[in-house]
Amino acid sequence: MEPLSIVVCIKQVPDSWAEKSLRPADHRLDRDAADAVLNELDEYAVEEALRIKESRDGETTVTVLSMGPDRTAETLRKALSMGADAAVHLVDPALEGTDAVGTSYALARALGTMPHDLVIMGSESTDARMSVLPAMLAEQLGEAQLTFARKVDLDASTVTVERLTTDGYATVRAELPAVLSVVEKINEPRYPSFKGIMAAKKKPFTTLSLADVGADPAQLGLTGAGTRVLEATPRPARSAGEITDDDGTGGTRLAAFLAAHSFA
Amino acid sequence: MSQVLVLVDHREGVVSKGTLELLTKARELGEAAAVFCGPGVDTARPALAEYGAATIYVASDPAMDQHPVGPTVAVLAALVAEHSPVAVLVLATAEGREVAGRLAVRLGSGVITDAVGLDVDLVCDQQVFGGSTLVRSQVTRGVPVITVRPNSWPAQPSPVTPAELAVEVAPAPADTLATVVDRVRETGGDRPDLADATVVVSGGRGLGGPDGFTLLEGLADRLGAAVGASRAATDAGWYPHANQVGQTGRTVSPQLYVAVGISGAIQHRAGMQTSKTIVAVNKDREAPIFELADFGVVGDLFTVVPQLLEELDKRSG
Ligand SMILES: Cc1cc2nc3c(=O)[nH]c(=O)nc-3n(C[C@H](O)[C@H](O)[C@H](O)COP(=O)(O)OP(=O)(O)OC[C@H]3O[C@@H](n4cnc5c(N)ncnc54)[C@H](O)[C@@H]3O)c2cc1C
Ligand SMILES: Nc1ncnc2c1ncn2[C@@H]1O[C@H](COP(=O)(O)O)[C@@H](O)[C@H]1O
Numbered sequence: 001m002e003p004l005s006i007v008v009c010i011k012q013v014p015d016s017w018a019e020k021s022l023r024p025a026d027h028r029l030d031r032d033a034a035d036a037v038l039n040e041l042d043e044y045a046v047e048e049a050l051r052i053k054e055s056r057d058g059e060t061t062v063t064v065l066s067m068g069p070d071r072t073a074e075t076l077r078k079a080l081s082m083g084a085d086a087a088v089h090l091v092d093p094a095l096e097g098t099d100a101v102g103t104s105y106a107l108a109r110a111l112g113t114m115p116h117d118l119v120i121m122g123s124e125s126t127d128a129r130m131s132v133l134p135a136m137l138a139e140q141l142g143e144a145q146l147t148f149a150r151k152v153d154l155d156a157s158t159v160t161v162e163r164l165t166t167d168g169y170a171t172v173r174a175e176l177p178a179v180l181s182v183v184e185k186i187n188e189p190r191y192p193s194f195k196g197i198m199a200a201k202k203k204p205f206t207t208l209s210l211a212d213v214g215a216d217p218a219q220l221g222l223t224g225a226g227t228r229v230l231e232a233t234p235r236p237a238r239s240a241g242e243i244t245d246d247d248g249t250g251g252t253r254l255a256a257f258l259a260a261h262s263f264a
Numbered sequence: 265m266s267q268v269l270v271l272v273d274h275r276e277g278v279v280s281k282g283t284l285e286l287l288t289k290a291r292e293l294g295e296a297a298a299v300f301c302g303p304g305v306d307t308a309r310p311a312l313a314e315y316g317a318a319t320i321y322v323a324s325d326p327a328m329d330q331h332p333v334g335p336t337v338a339v340l341a342a343l344v345a346e347h348s349p350v351a352v353l354v355l356a357t358a359e360g361r362e363v364a365g366r367l368a369v370r371l372g373s374g375v376i377t378d379a380v381g382l383d384v385d386l387v388c389d390q391q392v393f394g395g396s397t398l399v400r401s402q403v404t405r406g407v408p409v410i411t412v413r414p415n416s417w418p419a420q421p422s423p424v425t426p427a428e429l430a431v432e433v434a435p436a437p438a439d440t441l442a443t444v445v446d447r448v449r450e451t452g453g454d455r456p457d458l459a460d461a462t463v464v465v466s467g468g469r470g471l472g473g474p475d476g477f478t479l480l481e482g483l484a485d486r487l488g489a490a491v492g493a494s495r496a497a498t499d500a501g502w503y504p505h506a507n508q509v510g511q512t513g514r515t516v517s518p519q520l521y522v523a524v525g526i527s528g529a530i531q532h533r534a535g536m537q538t539s540k541t542i543v544a545v546n547k548d549r550e551a552p553i554f555e556l557a558d559f560g561v562v563g564d565l566f567t568v569v570p571q572l573l574e575e576l577d578k579r580s581g
Contacts, residue, residue, distance in 0.1 A: 144438075
């Protein structure tokens with residue numbers, strides 16, 4: 001079988017259980033305030049890459065790629081300890097404040113320096129929650145977009161996915177190279193083993209700057225962003241509701257609540 | 265007057281309510297122009313006319329349906345180049361966001377996703393971090409591409425007789441690399457779509473099986489609601505995946521959300537926590553869903569829901 005290069009794009013995000021807030025000075029996410037973790041859906045992306053590798057006879061390499069500040073290296077290490085073969089970290093002071101279009105551009109430039117037959121991503125990051133990067137990256141690369149996959153089949157050079165749609169699913173097919181995004185139904189991610197954690201320390205880890213990938217800094221960072229936040233205000237917390245034990249009239253009282261609010 | 269392009273979200277020509285909301289807003293910002301891709305424009309025409317689409321651009325090439333996202337982006341990009349619209353508005357469905365994202369890259373524009381408000385200066389309101397923060401932002405480069413959540417403002421009719429123009433689709437080679445070989449529809453029937461519904465009734469593991477969902481459908485029909493489900497319920501096969509509400513399912517923001525036998529995990533909350541009024545039935549007082557609920561009943565759903573139905577019947581006399 002032909003060798004296959006898989007690149008998994010992963011993102012470090014604030015722990016989703018932690019309170020998130022925007023820095024008052026520049027309306028940007030206060031990333032230092034919360035614990036940072038591997039974006040949950042990206043674990044599924046890494047797992048899917050590892051499963052593809054394990055199911056193939058031919059030579060397969062799984063490289064994880066992430067763009068983010070210095071401490072993103074921890075998250076790349078976590079993916080290595082799950083079993084990825086190599087890590088690439090795109091980090092540059094000029095990246096601070098980059099928006100989604102800029103991120104897709106920078107990742108595309110980085111991918112331009114790496115062999116890749118298949119790019120696998122999560123379908124959404126828990127902090128940005130835009131769900132746009134996989135499609136944007138396919139656009140930047142001019143490669144096939146196979147997103148929101150709950151099932152992936154690779155047969156020689158053809159990939160077939162079941163794409164979730166608003167009323168069911170579609171079976172979508174393309175020739176490699178392709179950009180995939182996965183939803184959580186696709187698999188159950190493994191935990192890093194002790195052996196995996198030890199092995200991760202010796203795996204190739206490459207750090208790239210914007211100059212290394214030939215990306216134009218003018219298109220990146222806050223100045224390159226195509227959108228601007230004018231204002232960010234905390235909204236009053238939801239006022240505590242009325243929670244009552246069912247004393248035998250719970251359904252009746254619920255009906256009264258709905259009627260009082262004109263829903264019934 | 266400059267045009268505002270609205271990508272029509274439809275199912276074989278049946279136009280979603282969210283699209284009518286976008287047309288309503290487009291009329292405030294300029295001249296509303298609907299962009300209709302795929303088959304079914306005859307079905308769609310009356311609704312688009314009633315909600316004030318002065319122009320309907322129609323791209324009915326079979327490529328529109330055979331390849332996801334790419335050809336739609338090609339149509340919008342061509343229309344933007346030709347007409348320099350004020351903005352492009354797209355409904356914030358999973359596919360709508362993808363169209364918007366790719367279009368922004370192709371045009372070199374900025375993109376804003378999930379707007380819940382939009383003023384005449386194209387300043388967008390977004391609710392981030394589960395609705396805890398309100399952000400006002402603006403596109404600063406190129407023709408603004410904006411995705412808008414359904415139910416963000418009411419749709420108001422303003423009938424016109426639209427001019428209709430056929431659009432030749434010229435997808436770039438990269439737009440047709442992925443091909444749809446089969447489509448399976450798992451939802452249907454007469455209930456409203458999750459995105460359109462003003463009331464959503466959702467069930468979780470607590471329903472215990474498909475029979476629980478029959479009970480829930482009874483409640484939904486009584487309230488004119490769409491039916492949603494938690495991942496636990498869709499994974500168990502009790503209800504179609506397409507009805508999943510949450511991070512990897514649908515995001516809904518109805519007037520009323522009724523959560524029955526759902527614990528309220530963070531991934532579920534991600535899809536419903538901006539609902540206006542939230543009601544929950546759960547036998548566990550500690551369930552996190554109660555943190556969001558305006559009204560909650562701690563009790564067994566198999567007694568609470570039938571009693572609720574009975575009482576609703578009584579009230580309607
Ligand atoms: C990457 C990722 C993405 C995910 N995306 C989603 C998503 O999009 N949507 C989603 O919903 N989940 C999602 N999940 C799963 C989520 O974490 C939860 O596991 C899921 O929401 C739980 O569903 P549930 O509330 O129905 O089940 P449970 O958490 O098991 O809760 C069942 C509830 O029913 C109550 N109950 C039981 N019997 C009764 C009774 N007779 N009467 C009243 N109450 C009763 C129980 O007290 C309990 O609170 C995702 C998870 C991951 C990791
Ligand atoms: N900075 C980043 N570096 C690498 N991959 C990323 C980055 N940001 C987002 N992604 C990928 O894009 C997916 C969708 O993210 P988003 O569009 O932000 O919701 C994530 O699940 C990741 O796979």
